[in-house]
Amino acid sequence: MSAPFQALADPTRREILERLRRRGPLSLSEVAEDLPMTRQAVTKHLDALAVAGLVRIHRLGRERIHELDPEPLRELHRWLAPYEAEWDRRLDRLRRHLDTDEEER
Amino acid sequence: MTDSTEITLSVERTLELAASPEGVWRALTDPAELGRWFPDRVDQEGDGPGAQGSFFWENHGAYAFQIEVAERPRRLVWRWARDPETPLDEGVTTQIEWVLEPRPDGGTTLHLCESGFVRPEDQEGNSKGWDAELGELVELLSG
Secondary structure, three states, X not given: OHHHHHHHOOHHHHHHHHHHHHHOOEEHXXXXXXXXXXXXXXXXXXXXXXXXXXXXXXXXXXXXXXXXXXXXXXXXXXXXXXXXXXXHHHHHHHHHXXXXXXXXX | OOOOOOOOOEEEEEEEEXXXXXXXXXXXXXXXXXXXXXXXXXXXXXXXXXXXEEEEEOOOEEEEEEEEEEEOOOEEEEEEEOOOOOOOOOOOEEEEEEEEEEOOOOOEEEEEEEEOOOOHHHOOOOOOOOOOOHHHHHHHHHO
């Protein structure tokens, strides 16, 4: 599970994921558009994302098509869930505390 | 850019409260009030930005914290330790930001954002965490 964390630690790779999320499956040249680096460097980033399971690569004729796979992100979200539950519990207590406070006045 | 093995994740919540911003501010900053809903006890030296102390839970121990920002009654930021009995500069910390917005009816809209979560097994060295839009992305995808 640490592979998605490492893949996401790079801002270029986050930008690539964001493009794939917004625009759907893209070819290499579509992914690389306006990125300040060579297509070769973009390919390396895409391969790193594929290894982390965040991007799936299909062949379409001579082109490689890249598609976002959100499953590892769901895992990240699941990992965070206990912390969210903890805050929901605390905020409930805050709300009750403020309600009691109000009644006392 | 080199890879960092740390990552920032966040928990965000928004609460609509009947209490005034001043009332909510007190519940967040007065150690006695804080101790009635958050930890079991607050030990705090001083007041305002830079003040340090600990949040103590009977069954978890004492967690160091520091007040980073205190703009009464609008914005409060704490940094606190993820692990008990660990000084702030030695372990993993997260940032807790509270933003209080007055409502037309006299109540308060309270925003909470805790950010800076790091999985211990991913932590190598102490490189700075990055500010990610990841929380946003995760949120969109989990909908």
